[in-house]
Amino acid sequence: MLLVKRGANVTIVARNETKLKEAAEEIRAFQVSRDQKVIYISADCASPSGTKEAIKKASDEHNGQIPYHVFLCAGQSLPGMFIEQDPSVFERNMNINYLGSVYTAHESARLMAENGVHGSITFVSSVLGFFGLVGYSQYVPTKYAIRGLADSLRNELKAYGINVHCYFPATILTPGYDEENKTKPNITKEIEGTDEGQTPEVCAQKMLDGLDRGEYFIASDPLGWIFRSSCSGLAPGNNIISDTILSLVGWVALPIWRTYADYLVKASSKQNNKTKTH
Numbered sequence: 234m235l236l237v238k239r240g241a242n243v244t245i246v247a248r249n250e251t252k253l254k255e256a257a258e259e260i261r262a263f264q265v266s267r268d269q270k271v272i273y274i275s276a277d278c279a280s281p282s283g284t285k286e287a288i289k290k291a292s293d294e295h296n297g298q299i300p301y302h303v304f305l306c307a308g309q310s311l312p313g314m315f316i317e318q319d320p321s322v323f324e325r326n327m328n329i330n331y332l333g334s335v336y337t338a339h340e341s342a343r344l345m346a347e348n349g350v351h352g353s354i355t356f357v358s359s360v361l362g363f364f365g366l367v368g369y370s371q372y373v374p375t376k377y378a379i380r381g382l383a384d385s386l387r388n389e390l391k392a393y394g395i396n397v398h399c400y401f402p403a404t405i406l407t408p409g410y411d412e413e414n415k416t417k418p419n420i421t422k423e424i425e426g427t428d429e430g431q432t433p434e435v436c437a438q439k440m441l442d443g444l445d446r447g448e449y450f451i452a453s454d455p456l457g458w459i460f461r462s463s464c465s466g467l468a469p470g471n472n473i474i475s476d477t478i479l480s481l482v483g484w485v486a487l488p489i490w491r492t493y494a495d496y497l498v499k500a501s502s503k504q505n506n507k508t509k510t511h
């Protein structure tokens with residue numbers, strides 16, 4: 234919607250045709266010019282062939298124009314306790330969250346490089362791409378994987394003039410979030426505490442703001458800023474002064490928060506054991 238407001242030709246890709254159609258109609262309402270195009274393609278991007286087909290269709294529909302800015306935001310979360318979950322969940326989440334992104338990035342980058350398009354690829358990880366927490370063992374690794382891919386490609390795709398970005402939103406209030414809430418362990422909810430979440434519109438705006446500022450790692454809230462500054466490895470920073478202040482805050486606050494989270498998990502296990510022995 235924000236891109237359409239800026240006059241871009243937009244293609245949205247997902248699996249569910251009904252939802253896509255609705256979404257496309259919704260964002261078409263924001264078109265600013267008559268020759269602007271908003272199209273949707275139903276495809277399964279968790280397979281290389283599905284991705285290839287989707288990108289080819291997108292180009293065909295836009296007069297052969299290769300997608301110039303690519304946003305990779307598919308993902309799902311199904312929280313639960315590690316030892317209680319069915320092992321199939323690890324594969325499924327990796328397929329949707331990571332492989333979907335890597336296949337789409339691969340085909341997009343290949344086409345951009347071959348056609349001399351100096352576009353951009355924006356990955357969507359999560360604040361949980363910076364730290365792990367009880368209940369998210371099936372999710373956090375997929376978001377770390379995306380960050381690792383972005384870090385590698387940020388460097389490598391410079392060879393073709395393609396910009397890479399990685400976004401780390403906090404809780405997004407989507408239908409997926411309500412689903413997630415159903416299986417989320419109580420202990421996870423307790424540690425997350427007051428994280429109120431952001432609407433998808435606010436999240437998208439924060440991502441575009443970060444892209445406008447030319448940031449590589451983009452975070453959407455104070456917790457995300459602290460983690461971004463404290464845990465970014467070889468990634469370039471955004472602002473040397475605020476990044477330094479934020480990493481100092483992290484240096485003090487993160488160990489305290491970790492201690493608190495460990496304490497809560499231990500306390501909950503004692504409680505569980507008590508109820509079992511009685």
Ligand SMILES: *[C@@H]1O[C@H](CO)[C@@H](O)[C@H](O)[C@H]1NC(C)=O
Pocket residue numbers: 240241242268269270295296
């Ligand atoms: C969008 O597509 C139309 C029709 O193909 C084209 O005339 C226009 O230049 C495109 N706009 C942008 C911003 O690429």
Ligand SMILES: *[C@@H]1O[C@H](CO)[C@@H](O)[C@H](O)[C@H]1NC(C)=O
Pocket residue numbers: 249250251252
């Ligand atoms: C697509 O989404 C609609 C509306 O949410 C839902 O009723 C339908 O079952 C979905 N179709 C598939 C194939 O998942």
Ligand SMILES: *[C@@H]1O[C@H](CO)[C@@H](O)[C@H](O)[C@H]1NC(C)=O
Pocket residue numbers: 411414415
């Ligand atoms: C999540 O589930 C809890 C019950 O475990 C409920 O109290 C809470 O309102 C739900 N939150 C959301 C955002 O749905």
Ligand SMILES: *[C@@H]1O[C@H](CO)[C@@H](O)[C@H](O)[C@H]1NC(C)=O
Pocket residue numbers: 419
């Ligand atoms: C989680 O908390 C809710 C009340 O908030 C309770 O009804 C439910 O039984 C708890 N679940 C577990 C697994 O302890």
